[in-house]
Amino acid sequence: MNIKSIDSITIIVSDIARAVRFYHxxxxxxxxxxxxxxxxxxxxxxxxxxxPAATGxxxxxxxxxxxxxxxxxxxxxxxxxxxxNYAVEIDDGPVPYQGATGPATALWLRDPDHNLIKLVCY
Structure with missing residues (x-):
């Protein structure tokens, strides 16, 4: 097997419309x-x-x-x-970070459901 990339990631949220609006x-x-x-x-x-209640x-x-x-x-x-500008609070960072493609700076924040999001700036 030769995995070439990630196709999709699924995140569990309490309100899909709110999550889509936030990420969009x-x-x-x-x-x-x-x-x-x-x-x-x-x-x-x-x-x-x-x-969590999604059928199937x-x-x-x-x-x-x-x-x-x-x-x-x-x-x-x-x-x-x-x-x-979007009043998003930073949980941690920015700090030096070793990303998937090399040295970067990372910071962490949370979405409306408190999922952790790491932003990597190359």
Whole structure:
């Protein structure tokens, strides 16, 4: 088997519309055509949202137990200004970080369900 990339990540949330709105507005992630639960990340990955009560999904987790790392091309100062514009509180950082593709700076924040989001700035 030769895994080439991550296709999608699913995050458990209490309110799908609220989660989609947060990730769409704060991180500028576009909605996948015709979907109310899936956003596009980069060119080839998707971020999906489900609730614990979703039918056909075998998930025992509750909202707030996920962690997601997102890489940004923007400089750190622009990323921080953008988050400030949306009144998003930073939990930790910025600090030096060894990312998947090399040295970076990372900071952590939480979405409305308290899922941890790591923003990696290369």
């Amino acid at each position: 507005e704060v991180f500028d992630l576009p909605l996948v055509n015709g979907s109310k639960t899936t956003l596009q990340v980069g060119g080839k990955q998707q971020l999906q949202f489900v609730t 999904i075998h998930i025992s987790e509750e909202p707030g137990n996920s962690e997601l790392a997102l890489a940004t091309k923007d400089p750190l100062a622009k990323t921080l200004a953008h988050l400030t």
